[in-house]
Amino acid sequence: MQKNRLSWMIGGPQGSGINASAEVFAKACSRAGLRVYANIEYHSNIMGKHSFYRVRVSDEDLRSYQEKIDILVALDLETLVGDADHRRWPTHYGHLHEIDRGGGVIYDSEIGFEPPADRSDIRFFPVPFIEVIRTALEEVGKGDQARRYEILKNTVALGATLALCEYPFDIVADVILSQFKGKRSEIGQLNVRAAKLAFDYVRDHFDCAAFPYRLQPNPERKPRILAKGYEIIALAKLRAGCAFQTYYPISPATDESVFLERHQREQSLLVVQCEDEISSINMAVGAAHMGVRSATATSGPGFALMVEGIGFAAMTEAPGPVITMYQRGGPSTGLPTRQEQGDLRFVLHPAQGDFPHVVIAPGDLRECYQDVFSAFNWAEQFQLPVIVLPDKKLAAIYTTIDRLELTYDKVERGKIFTGSEWTPYAAKGNDLVEQDGHLPGGKKPGEGVNEYLRYALSDDGVSPRSRPGTPGGRFWSTTDEHDPDGHITEGVEMRTAMMRKRMGKLDLISRTVPKDQQYELHGPADADLTVVAWGSTKGTILDAMLALAEDGKKVSFLQCRLMRPFPAEDVERILRSAKRLVLVEENYSGQLGAVIAEETGVRIEDRVLKYDGRPFSEDEIVAALRERFAGRPEPHTEAVMTHVR
Amino acid sequence: MQKNRLSWMIGGPQGSGINASAEVFAKACSRAGLRVYANIEYHSNIMGKHSFYRVRVSDEDLRSYQEKIDILVALDLETLVGDADHRRWPTHYGHLHEIDRGGGVIYDSEIGFEPPADRSDIRFFPVPFIEVIRTALEEVGKGDQARRYEILKNTVALGATLALCEYPFDIVADVILSQFKGKRSEIGQLNVRAAKLAFDYVRDHFDCAAFPYRLQPNPERKPRILAKGYEIIALAKLRAGCAFQTYYPISPATDESVFLERHQREQSLLVVQCEDEISSINMAVGAAHMGVRSATATSGPGFALMVEGIGFAAMTEAPGPVITMYQRGGPSTGLPTRQEQGDLRFVLHPAQGDFPHVVIAPGDLRECYQDVFSAFNWAEQFQLPVIVLPDKKLAAIYTTIDRLELTYDKVERGKIFTGSEWTPYAAKGNDLVEQDGHLPGGKKPGEGVNEYLRYALSDDGVSPRSRPGTPGGRFWSTTDEHDPDGHITEGVEMRTAMMRKRMGKLDLISRTVPKDQQYELHGPADADLTVVAWGSTKGTILDAMLALAEDGKKVSFLQCRLMRPFPAEDVERILRSAKRLVLVEENYSGQLGAVIAEETGVRIEDRVLKYDGRPFSEDEIVAALRERFAGRPEPHTEAVMTHVR
Amino acid sequence: MSVEAPVKRFTLKDYKSDLHNDWCPGCGDFGILTGIQLALQQMDLDPDKVAVFSGIGCSGKTPHYVKAYGFHTLHGRVLPTATGARLANSGVTVIALGGDGDGYGIGAGYFVNSGRRNVDMAYLVHNNSVYGLTKGQASPTLRKGKRTKSMPEEAIQDGINPIAMAVAAGYTFIARGYALEPKHLAGIIVKAIEHKGAALVDVLQTCPTYNDLYTKEWYDGADLPDKRSRLYKLDDTGYDGVVHDVTDEKEIVAKKAQAVVKSYEREPIPIGVYYQAELPTYEDMLRQRIPALDGKPLVDIDVFHRDVNALLEAMR
C-alpha cells in the first residue's frame, strides 16, 4: 500500500479540459497539506492534439516528475496507444506502457479500448463518462444535452480518481465551487455533481480498497501556496514596483502578461499589448528612461526582435527594462509549447558590439521570485537591461512552495539626480581631461561644476540618472557614441573612456550581487561526482541526488545562476577541485558547458543532454548518474540522452 | 632621400572632396606599378566634420598604414590642430604632430595657420588654393565663380603633392580625365588645369628638390588592380552566380549593394532595396528556397533585425542566403563609419536555439573574394545561411592586389532533386522507423519509395533540395519542427532525429572546407611568440612581423578564419605548442579569445586590444610586440592599447 | 450550338494534402482553405506550379493542407518571403496568406511596403479579430471598446481599417471575402490571382473558439429583428471599383476615395472587390531595368561565371 505518494496523469485532446481536472486535483491535494508537482505537455494547437498533465503528490517536497505513472486517466484512445495508427511518422506511443505495475487506468468506456493481454499487471477501470454526465444533467433537467457538456468529462475523471484513492470528496468539492463564483455558481454545482456521480460509480463498481494507492490529508500543515512559475514572476514584478509592462503574445510568456493585465486595475500597473516585440522592447526602454520600473516578457522568437532594443538600452544606460525571457523549443518557431534550455548563448551576446547587461537563470520558483525582484534593483543600480531566463517548464509547472517571504524585498534605486544637489565634480567628465593635465578649449578644471551631466565619467561606471521633467536635470541621450552630456562624439579618447565606463559596470555587478545568488554548490563537499547544470533542471537533479544518496553515492551539484557577469573564478575553483564532472542540460550543444569552457578553460566532456522538447524526468537523471557510477560510459565520453526508444 | 616610400594624408571637412583627391592619387601611383594602401577615416555626417584619407605608397607590397605622415595636405585648420578649441571635449588634436621629421605640410594659405616654432623639423608649403582655382577658372571665363568651385581644392592639393614628390604629372592627368567621360569631360579638363596650376605653383615657389621624398613609376609592372574590399566582394558575388541581392542602406555595407545595383542591367542581377533589414533577409530566404543564389549585405544594427531570418533559413534548410556582415563600431548605433571587430560573438549565436550556420572572417581582399565565392557553394551544399564577416576597414581600404585569379571559381550546387530520379530510399525518412524495426501504422518498409521528401533523413544531414516548380518535387516547409515531408511534428523521435540531421552538418562542413581556408599559421615554425588574430588585422600583423624579423625576432601568426564550425583541434594543437601567445583584436572584450577558450580550453591572457573605432597601425602592433620581447608587460597580464595619449 | 467548358486537368482533390487538419471544429479557416482550393481548381493551375506562403498562427497552417509547394514561414514575414520567392521565379503562382495579427500587426510594415511595391501576387488575410493560436488576445482589427471572451478588458486601441490602409499603401487590387461563403470567396481569389499586381483579399473569418462577437450567427444577423445578413455583395449593388482608364489620375483618385468611403461602412459590411487598377507591376519595371528578365524567370537565367573583365579593367 502506497500512501500519499502518487503519480497521476490525465491525457486527452487539447481543449478537452484536462488542465481544469489536473489543477483542481492538485489544489485539492495542496490545500490538504500535501506537496504537489504538476506539469503539462501540449501541442502548439488549440483543439484536438494530444496533451497530458501529470500530477505528482507526496508528503515530502517534490521538485520533479517521474516517468512511471500510478494512475492514468484517458479521455481518448490516443492517450493509451499513441498515434502510430494515423500519423505517417508517429508522434508518440501512448502512455499505457508508462503505467507502473500495480497501477491502474481509468478510461472512458466509449473510446473503444480493449485492455491488452500483456498488461495484466495493471488494473483497468472503464467508466461510462457520458452516462455519468447525462445523469448529472438529468438532475437539472438537461438530460438531453450530454454531448454539449462533454467538457464535464474532466470532472468525471477527477471524481473517478478520488474514489480510487479514497480521498475525501469534500475538499475537491470546495475547490471546484471556489472556482465558479457569482452567476457561474450553477455550473460549479453541476461540476460537483458530475464528479460525485463518478466518485460513486467507481466506488460502487470497483474494488477500490484493493487498489494499492491511497491519498489522505496531511495534518501537519505549513502556510504554502500552489503556484505556477509565471505567477510567481508576476508577483515579483508587482512587489518590486514594476509600473509598466509591455508584451506581444507568445508561448510560453503570454501567461505572465495576461496575469498582470488581469490585475492592472487594482495594482495600478500599466500593461500594454504591443504590435510586436520591437515595439514592446522600445516602449519599455522609453518608459525606463522616464524613471518607472519597466519590463517585458517574451520567448525566443520574440527576443529575436528585441536584440536591437537591448543594445539601445545598454548604450543609453537606461535603467532597465527587465526582460523575462522564457525559453522554449527552438530553433526558429521550433516547438512553441515545449521545453528547452536553448537560448543561453543567444541572450549572452544578443546584439552588435560589446556592452554590459545582466543575465540570470533562476532554478526554481523561489529563485524566480528573488531574481526577478533583484533584476529591477540591478536595472536601476547599474543602468542597464537585465534578462531573467526561465523556461517553459518553470513557467508552467504547478507546484507547492512555502509561502513567499515577502520580507525579501529591499528596493534599491541606484544613484538619482534629484535637482537639490549637483553631480559631484569627480563624476563630471572633465576628469578625463584632468588626468593628463590637458585642458582643451582653454577650460579650467572645475568649470561647469554646477551642471548636471547624465553620462558623467564616474569611478564605478554609474552616473546619477535624472528623471525627465526634473528641473535642472535636462540631458541628451543617443545610441551613437557620446560625450558626458549625451551628445554624439567620435573622438578616440571619449570613446575609449565611455567603453570603459560602460563595461566597467560588469565588475561592479560581480562585486554587488550576493555570491549565493550567483551560483550554489549543493550536496556533500567530498562528492565523488559533481553535476553541473543550470535553470529548471535544478529540482530534478536535487531529487535524483536523494535517490543516489540512498544508493550510498556521494553526488554534488554546482548550479550556475548568474550567467553575466559570470562568476568565473569561483566556478573554476569548484570545477578544478571536483573529482568527476557531468554536465546536464536540456539542449543539443551543451550551452552552459561552452560558457564554462570560455570563462574558466574547463571543458566538461561527460555530458547528459536532452533536446526533444521535454524536461528530464527524475528517472532519467538517476539512470544517467547510476551509469556513471557503474563505470558506463567511460569518463569523458559524450552521452546524449533522449526519450528516443 | 626616400624613394617610392611615402605616407601621404589629406584632411579636411567631410564633403570637401578629399576622397576624390586621395583616390586619384592612389590610382595614379598604382597604374604606374607602385603598390598602394589607402584608408579613410570620416564621421557619420554628410558635410563639415573632419575626415582624412591616408595613402601609403611603396615598391613593396603594403598591407597596413603607418602613424607617421610624410606629407600632410590640410584643407582646413582643424586638420592641423584639431578641434579642442571649439569642442567641449575634443575629438582629436589634429595631424600636425603626426608628421615625421623631414616631412612637409601643404596647406591652404587662407586658413589662418601659423607654423608653430616647435615643428622646425618639418617644412611648410602654403598654397593659395582659391587663387589657383580662380586662375584655372579664368582660362574658361569663369574667374568670378571661384567660391562655387571650392570642390576643386582637392585637385589643387593633388597637384601640389605631385610637384613636391616630382611625380610625372601626365599619369595623374590621365586618371582624372578617365573619370570624367562624356558631357562631364569639360569638368575633367578643368580639374586637370587646376591640378597643373598647383603643380606649377609649388614647383615654382618651393625648393622641391630639397624635399626628401620622391615618387616615380615602377617599371616592373604586374597585372594588378586597385580596389576596395566591397568591390572585391561584389565581384565575388557576380562571379559566383548570385542572382538576387537585397539590401537596406547602412554604413559600411551600402557601397557593396550600390555597386551591384549600378551593374544590374548588364549583369542580370536583381538588386532590391527593401523597407528594412527584416524584409531584406526574408526576401533573400524566399529567393534562396526558389533555387537562385541569393544574398544580402548589412552591418551590426541591420543584422540585429536579421537574426530571426537566420533561424528561419537554418530551420527550413534554405540553400542560403549569403550574408556579408560588415562590422563597424558598436554597440547599438555606435560609431557608424568606424572600425571594430565587435560582432563575432553576436553572429556566432544569432538566434534562439541550436542550429547550424557558417561564419567565416576573411583577412584581406583576396580572402574576401575566396570566402564570398565559397559562401555561395556552402550555402547550397549544406543548405544553410552563410555569414561572411568583413569590417569597415576591409570594406573601405583601397589597395593594390594582384589581378584576381578568376579560375578559382568552381561552382558547387549540392544535392538537387531533378525529377528524373527519386530520392534514394535510404534518404527517405523511413529509416528512422526501420532502425528499430518498428513499423507504425502497419506500413511496410520501402513503401512510398517513389516519393520525394524534402527533409529526408539522409546520412550526412543534407537532403536533395527541389526547386519549386519542378514536377514531382513538391514539398512543404515550416519553421516549426517537422517531419521529412516538411509537416509540423512535435514527436520526440522525429525531433531528435531532425536536430541531429541539422546539427550534423557542422561536421560535414569541417571535413569539406579546405584546411587552409579554416586557419593559417604564418611565419616561422620555431617562433618565440605567436600572435593570434582574425579578420582585417591580418595585413597589419604581417607587416609588423617583417619589422620584428628585422630586429631578429621570430614571430608567428595564427590567423583564425572559419569561425563556425571552428577548427578547434588544429587550433588547440598550434596554441599548445606555441612558446608565448599574444591575442590581437580590435574590440573591447577579446572576442576571438573567448571563442578560442570555449573551443579549445586555452585562455590567452596577454592581449593587445583596441576599441576606439580605428584600426591598428603597423606601428602600434610593432610597438606592442617589441614590448613583449623587452619583457614588458609580464606575460599573462592584460595590455589594452588605444590611441589615447 | 453549345460551348463546351474546357476539360480541366485537375480535380479539387488534387489540391488537398492528406494531412490531418487540427483547426478547431467549425473554424472559419476551413472555408478559406476550401476557397483557395476551389480557386486553384477553377483556374486549373498545376499544383507543381503553385507556391503557398503563410505566416504563423492558426491561419499559418493553411499551406500544409494545400497540395502545392508550401512555405510556413515566420510570424509577420510572409510578404517579404513570398516577394523574394516570386521575384526569383515568376513561373510559379505565389499566394501569400496569414492572420490579421500576422499581417496588420507585427507585419504592418511589410503590409504597407508591399502595397507600394506592387509585386504580382495575391495576399489573403484571415481576419478573425483575434490572435487565435496564442489564445484569443485582441488582434489589430478588433475595434476600440470591444471585448471577446478571452480578453480581461476591452480593447483600448482602435481597430485597423485594412481596406483603407491597402488603398493608401498602393495595392492595386483590394477585396473582401467571407470565410463561410467559400464559393464567393473563390471567385474573389481567382480575380486576385489573375490580377497583375499586389492583390489584397481581407477575409472575414469566424473563430468559434475565441471570438464570440463576430460569430456565424452574428454575420447571419440571427440577432437582428429582420434576421438580415450583416454582409452584402458589392456586385449586387452595381458598385464598380475598377479603374477603367489607368492613365487618368483623376479616376484613380476617385476610385480610391470611393473604396475608402465604402470601407467605413460597418453594418451591413460590403464584400467583393473594392478597388482595382492594372498599373505597371514591380516586375514590369524590373524587366525594363534588367533586359534578361524579359520572358524568363530569374531562376532560369544563367548567371554563373559572369564576365567581369570590364569591371576589372576599370579598377586598373
Place this chain on the structure above:
Amino acid sequence: MSVEAPVKRFTLKDYKSDLHNDWCPGCGDFGILTGIQLALQQMDLDPDKVAVFSGIGCSGKTPHYVKAYGFHTLHGRVLPTATGARLANSGVTVIALGGDGDGYGIGAGYFVNSGRRNVDMAYLVHNNSVYGLTKGQASPTLRKGKRTKSMPEEAIQDGINPIAMAVAAGYTFIARGYALEPKHLAGIIVKAIEHKGAALVDVLQTCPTYNDLYTKEWYDGADLPDKRSRLYKLDDTGYDGVVHDVTDEKEIVAKKAQAVVKSYEREPIPIGVYYQAELPTYEDMLRQRIPALDGKPLVDIDVFHRDVNALLEAMR
C-alpha cells in the same frame, strides 16, 4: 481696452542648445528645428518639461539642437520609444520626430499602429524623399519613376501617401508643413501639440545635397511659367478638416474621405491641417482602466511593495 499678451517665461534662446550643428548648409532641417523652437516658445513650455525623441538619420540629430530632454533613439523605433515615455510620464510634453525613411519605411509598422493607439503626442516627419544620412537612396515617399542625383536607377516602387496612410491608421490630427516656412510650420506644430491624441505632421523638407528634384526652387515654382509656388495653404481656401461632432460617425468618415482626396492633390500641394478629430485618447481609456492614473502620471504613483495578499490567498 486692449488685451495684453501674457508675459512669456522663456525666450527662443532657451530652446537652443549650444552644440555645433553639422547639417549641410541650406538643409531644410534647419527650418524644422526653428519651427519646433518657435512652437515651444509660443506655447511657453518649460524646457525641463519637454522631451524630444528622434530616430536615426540626418533628421535624427534634431533633439541634440533643442534645449529640452533629448532622446536620439534607433532607426525606425522613435514612436514606440516615445510612446513608452509618454505613457510613463504624462507630465512631460512628448514630441517624436524622424526621417521619412525612418517613419514610413523601416518604421511603417509603428507608424500604422501608433495611429490606432492614439497616444497624446506629436510626431513630425522630415519628408525629404531621400535617405539623407546614408547618402541619398530613395526614401518611401519618392514616387515611381523618379530619380534623384545619387540614385543609379529610377525608383521602381510607388511612393507612399503619408496623409492617406495616417487617415487609415487612425491618427486624429493630420497636417502637412513645409520646412522653409518655419513660422507657418510652428503654427501647425503648436496645434499638433495642443491636440489631444496622436498628431502627425508631415513636413516637406528640402535636402540640397541629395534631392535635386524637390528643391527650394521647385517648391517656389521657379521653373513654372507663372513662377507660382507649388504649395498653397489649406487655410487660405476655406478647407475645414476638423470634425465638429465627434459622435457623428458620418461626419468622421466624410472628413476622412475629404482628407484622402486632398492628399492626392499633387501640384500645387496643400499644406496645413488635413484632418482633426478629438476622440478619446489611449490615456483617456487607460484612466478608465487604472483609476490611480487619474490626475497623476504613472511615474508618480507609489507602486513599491504592493499588497499582493489577496493574490497569494487565491493561490492557496
